[in-house]
Amino acid sequence: MGLKNTFDKPIGVVGAGSFGLSVANLLAENSEVLLYARNPEALESINKKREWNSYPIHQNIKAIDDLEQLANSCDIIFPVVPSANFREMMQSISPFLHPYHILIHGTKGLNLNLPEGKTLSDMPVLERHHIKTMSELIMDESVVVRVGCLAGPNLAKEISQGLPAATVVASPFNEVIQIGQQLLRSDRFQVYGNPDLIGIELCGVLKNIIAIASGALSGLGLGENARSLLISRGMAEMIYLGKALGGEVRSFIGLAGIGDLMATSHSTLSRNFTVGRRLAEGESLENILADMHEVAEGVNTIMIAKKIAESFKVRAPITEILHRVLFEGLTMEEAVQYLMKYPLNVDVDFI
Numbered sequence: 001m002g003l004k005n006t007f008d009k010p011i012g013v014v015g016a017g018s019f020g021l022s023v024a025n026l027l028a029e030n031s032e033v034l035l036y037a038r039n040p041e042a043l044e045s046i047n048k049k050r051e052w053n054s055y056p057i058h059q060n061i062k063a064i065d066d067l068e069q070l071a072n073s074c075d076i077i078f079p080v081v082p083s084a085n086f087r088e089m090m091q092s093i094s095p096f097l098h099p100y101h102i103l104i105h106g107t108k109g110l111n112l113n114l115p116e117g118k119t120l121s122d123m124p125v126l127e128r129h130h131i132k133t134m135s136e137l138i139m140d141e142s143v144v145v146r147v148g149c150l151a152g153p154n155l156a157k158e159i160s161q162g163l164p165a166a167t168v169v170a171s172p173f174n175e176v177i178q179i180g181q182q183l184l185r186s187d188r189f190q191v192y193g194n195p196d197l198i199g200i201e202l203c204g205v206l207k208n209i210i211a212i213a214s215g216a217l218s219g220l221g222l223g224e225n226a227r228s229l230l231i232s233r234g235m236a237e238m239i240y241l242g243k244a245l246g247g248e249v250r251s252f253i254g255l256a257g258i259g260d261l262m263a264t265s266h267s268t269l270s271r272n273f274t275v276g277r278r279l280a281e282g283e284s285l286e287n288i289l290a291d292m293h294e295v296a297e298g299v300n301t302i303m304i305a306k307k308i309a310e311s312f313k314v315r316a317p318i319t320e321i322l323h324r325v326l327f328e329g330l331t332m333e334e335a336v337q338y339l340m341k342y343p344l345n346v347d348v349d350f351i
Contacts, residue, residue, distance in 0.1 A: 036063075046061065080105065104176065112132070152256050218276070237318050305319045
């Protein structure tokens with residue numbers, strides 16, 4: 001298939017995890033792609049065997065291990081690395097970035113920006129400047145101005161199998177949205193735009209909490225009525241937390257919010273769903289995380305979101321109860337009992 005990309009340079013992707021590879025493969029249908037991978041084994045397997053971690057690799061992808069080469073070769077870069085490594089990655093690539101670069105990230109997590117030497121438990125309250133979305137981190141750590149994110153029901157396994165899917169490219173810059181659409185859109189992949197960058201980022205972040213809870217319901221065998229209750233209450237909780245951090249309500253009721261929530265709350269392919277299911281089946285969090293090849297962002301998000309709920313005076317019973325399960329020894333059965341008795345009389349009060 002001939003390349004449709006009207007840009008004369010390759011497109012960069014940072015990160016060879018499952019979603020990074022999916023983004024690279026989508027981009028490779030229209031463009032040459034340079035993929036940064038730290039792992040020498042991944043590098044060799046991608047370039048020689050055209051596969052990594054059982055993901056097939058498109059012929060238009062070349063893996064490299066040099067961020068300077070990536071930044072010099074590519075004007076448009078898609079960083080897709082876990083949130084815990086995101087700041088470090090940005091600090092490594094930042095010396096090679098210029099204001100002409102465009103970065104569209106695909107990371108669904110939050111980063112903390114706390115005073116020197118402080119941890120989350122040392123902070124009586126979090127203020128907004130303590131909490132960074134990945135786009136804020138990009139702007140903190142580099143001279144890049146034109147920033148966007150990808151969010152939506154993007155289960156990497158399904159995308160790699162060529163099943164139909166869609167995403168949202170969010171950015172305050174219309175140009176970034178149009179470039180994202182041009183680069184990613186195909187017969188099997190639809191791309192929508194949204195100017196509410198923070199809101200769309202928060203959709204992707206907060207839905208991971210509800211996905212863990214949904215996996216737990218599945219592990220306890222509690223049925224679809226209970227899951228529907230969880231998802232609709234979870235959506236309300238995402239909106240309360242999202243509004244507190246500056247997102248718009250309407251972002252949450254679109255593809256990146258309700259769409260992504262539906263996909264990850266029902267899918268055994270979702271890492272966060274898997275964490276919840278295995279917890280409900282009696283495994284310890286330590287064992288589950290040690291056994292997982294990739295990060296389940298929801299675990300870190302629960303710690304941060306609980307503190308956000310307390311600091312911004314937001315009701316977030318699902319987040320609070322999951323925090324007690326993960327870190328305070330509550331069982332999943334007790335958690336479900338508690339949630340069923342939680343006194344909430346109003347169904348929807350945020351519109």
